[in-house]
Amino acid sequence: MKVYLYSGQHEAGSKFRLLVLKQLGPDCLKSFANISEMLSSLALSLKSKDIVILFVETLRELEELLLVQETFDDVRLILILPQRDQLTVAKGHRLRPRYLTFIDSNMSGVYGVVEKMLMMHPD
Amino acid sequence: MDKILIVDDDERLCRMLTRRMQRQGYDTFSACTLLEGLDKATTDFFDVIFLDVEMPDGDGLEFLAKFKKTPSSPEVIIITGQGDPDGAEKAIKNGAWGYVEKPDIINEIGLHLNRALQYRREKKRAQMVPLQLKRQNIIGSGREISYCLDLLAQASVSDISVHISGETGTGKEVFARAIHVNSCQAANNFVVVDCASLPETLIESTLFGHVKGAFTGADKAADGLVKQADGGTLFLDEVGELPLNTQKSFLRVLQERSYRPVGATQEIFSDFRLVSATNQNLEEMVKAGTFRKDLLFRLQAFSIDLPPLRERVEDIKELVTYFMDKFYRRYGQTESKGLGPNFLSTLVAYDWPGNIRELSQALEQAYARAANSPTLFSYYLPEVIRINQARRLVKGKPHSGASQDSINPTAELPTWREYKDECEKEYLNKALLQAHGNISTASNMAALSRTRLYQLLKKYELLE
Ligand SMILES: Nc1ncnc2c1ncn2[C@@H]1O[C@H](COP(=O)(O)OP(=O)(O)OP(=O)(O)O)[C@@H](O)[C@H]1O
Ligand SMILES: [Mg+2]
Numbered sequence: 059m060k061v062y063l064y065s066g067q068h069e070a071g072s073k074f075r076l077l078v079l080k081q082l083g084p085d086c087l088k089s090f091a092n093i094s095e096m097l098s099s100l101a102l103s104l105k106s107k108d109i110v111i112l113f114v115e116t117l118r119e120l121e122e123l124l125l126v127q128e129t130f131d132d133v134r135l136i137l138i139l140p141q142r143d144q145l146t147v148a149k150g151h152r153l154r155p156r157y158l159t160f161i162d163s164n165m166s167g168v169y170g171v172v173e174k175m176l177m178m179h180p181d
Numbered sequence: 182m183d184k185i186l187i188v189d190d191d192e193r194l195c196r197m198l199t200r201r202m203q204r205q206g207y208d209t210f211s212a213c214t215l216l217e218g219l220d221k222a223t224t225d226f227f228d229v230i231f232l233d234v235e236m237p238d239g240d241g242l243e244f245l246a247k248f249k250k251t252p253s254s255p256e257v258i259i260i261t262g263q264g265d266p267d268g269a270e271k272a273i274k275n276g277a278w279g280y281v282e283k284p285d286i287i288n289e290i291g292l293h294l295n296r297a298l299q300y301r302r303e304k305k306r307a308q309m310v311p312l313q314l315k316r317q318n319i320i321g322s323g324r325e326i327s328y329c330l331d332l333l334a335q336a337s338v339s340d341i342s343v344h345i346s347g348e349t350g351t352g353k354e355v356f357a358r359a360i361h362v363n364s365c366q367a368a369n370n371f372v373v374v375d376c377a378s379l380p381e382t383l384i385e386s387t388l389f390g391h392v393k394g395a396f397t398g399a400d401k402a403a404d405g406l407v408k409q410a411d412g413g414t415l416f417l418d419e420v421g422e423l424p425l426n427t428q429k430s431f432l433r434v435l436q437e438r439s440y441r442p443v444g445a446t447q448e449i450f451s452d453f454r455l456v457s458a459t460n461q462n463l464e465e466m467v468k469a470g471t472f473r474k475d476l477l478f479r480l481q482a483f484s485i486d487l488p489p490l491r492e493r494v495e496d497i498k499e500l501v502t503y504f505m506d507k508f509y510r511r512y513g514q515t516e517s518k519g520l521g522p523n524f525l526s527t528l529v530a531y532d533w534p535g536n537i538r539e540l541s542q543a544l545e546q547a548y549a550r551a552a553n554s555p556t557l558f559s560y561y562l563p564e565v566i567r568i569n570q571a572r573r574l575v576k577g578k579p580h581s582g583a584s585q586d587s588i589n590p591t592a593e594l595p596t597w598r599e600y601k602d603e604c605e606k607e608y609l610n611k612a613l614l615q616a617h618g619n620i621s622t623a624s625n626m627a628a629l630s631r632t633r634l635y636q637l638l639k640k641y642e643l644l645e
Contacts (some may be wrong), residue, residue, distance in 0.1 A: 156375035164398040
């Protein structure tokens with residue numbers, strides 16, 4: 059089972075990517091800093107129940123991801139949003155994440171969820 | 182005000198229940214014989230009637246149909262003796278809304294009454310609102326899926342809690358979303374709670390939120406999913422995975438619509454529509470003590486059991502067209518591919534344990550392997566499907582259920598659907614016969630859930 063991570067091009071995202079990498083190891087993780095690069099890579103390789111983590115630092119990135127919502131239809135999505143206001147949260151839920159949190163939160167929740175997801179479908 | 186009638190010869194019980202119901206604001210009456218009850222039901226307008234089975238002037242079940250035909254077409258809840266599954270079964274078969282065992286009635290009457298009244302309100306509303314269903318890419322037009330779509334339409338017009346069961350990949354999440362999109366909650370959030378992915382330590386704070394400093398790592402206060410679902414739909418997926426103590430907290434939320442975030446002193450209010458799903462057998466879990474019976478009651482106010490793909494093979498062709506169209510766009514090709522000679526029959530003969538998800542994956546694999554070839558041959562399908570087909574051809578007989586003797590080689594071939602319906606009906610008849618008409622036994626023998634078996638029996642009009 060592969061984990062795909064989009065972490066953008068900002069500092070917080072890069073830090074987060076290193077932490078996830080440390081937790082999962084390089085074999086299990088494939089990460090992207092650019093949405094279109096991620097899309098062209100995922101289009102043909104993404105499988106049902108794969109885990110996709112989106113670390114979204116700006117509202118513009120969120121809008122862009124909403125346009126390609128279909129890509130994440132049958133995967134297990136973990137979404138990390140830039141803001142906590144109702145509108146942003148509502149947009150986030152349109153991607154139907156299986157876990158939703160915010161960039162200013164403690165990320166231990168994300169790690170716990172990824173671990174449990176990997177345990178549920180280890181292959 | 183809702184009007185209730187209790188028909189029971191135990192005067193003390195009648196008095197107690199009447200008083201209790203009146204205190205809760207229901208206009209409640211009682212009768213000590215069937216004839217007295219029927220007389221009251223004919224001249225007054227009751228919403229719900231509780232009917233005892235053992236009455237001095239006859240068997241309550243024999244009178245059930247008469248009560249149902251009284252002017253208000255009331256919902257009838259049968260009061261059965263303790264541990265009498267046959268009585269319960271007979272009650273349901275005869276059109277009772279539900280049944281309650283005598284020793285439990287004092288504690289459970291409120292719950293049964295609420296559900297029956299809620300159902301009655303929804304039913305009235307559903308009759309008034311014809312719905313143009315947005316299908317949300319739910320493909321298929323066979324009888325099985327059409328029946329489920331009817332249920333979906335009924336559920337959507339109300340805000341009743343819906344439980345969706347079915348094997349993996351049958352479309353539970355797709356249905357949950359479609360309920361939301363077709364409901365009056367559609368403008369608000371559809372919030373997924375993945376009970377299987379949340380570690381136990383995280384589940385309460387994720388659901389209910391927390392105040393700052395509630396636990397180590399809670400640097401900020403946070404809303405929970407229940408709050409984010411306010412005005413919308415909360416989708417409890419894999420609900421069987423909910424730990425027992427969270428089941429208790431969640432039951433409270435359902436009862437009171439308010440809850441307390443972790444570490445908070447104040448209650449918070451949230452009004453959401455609940456949809457739940459699982460491929461686990463929750464009734465078995467209740468028996469094993471790992472799922473709360475009272476929570477199950479609440480979740481299942483309305484249930485939809487999605488059929489496995491092998492029971493709706495008539496939809497395979499439509500699904501194939503739909504997925505091929507999707508892949509051809511995804512793979513950026515200029516022309517869609519044609520299907521090789523045995524392609525569809527190979528798909529139809531397979532069992533599809535992973536259901537529609539597996540079908541979509543198998544087709545995508547075939548599509549990718551066919552690369553530039555304009556035709557999809559069975560050869561491109563995953564090995565397990567081809568092996569199944571090969572074995573079947575070698576044996577020279579249909580792979581599953583299909584009965585041999587019902588096709589005469591010289592007679593005109595029936596359509597696939599006619600043949601399949603015939604076999605299914607024959608199977609159900611056999612199962613009922615071997616189970617001596619007992620639904621529980623039959624459902625165990627057939628490895629079907631009771632709900633599913635009831636649905637099938639209803640479909641073939643095998644319930645007297
Ligand atoms: N009737 C249908 N028409 C078209 N696609 C469908 C249909 N039902 C399900 N699918 C597709 O099949 C896949 C699985 O559906 P879904 O996730 O709803 O299944 P599920 O019952 O929730 O499975 P699980 O129990 O494994 O979570 C999804 O990609 C979904 O889009
Ligand atoms: Mg699902």
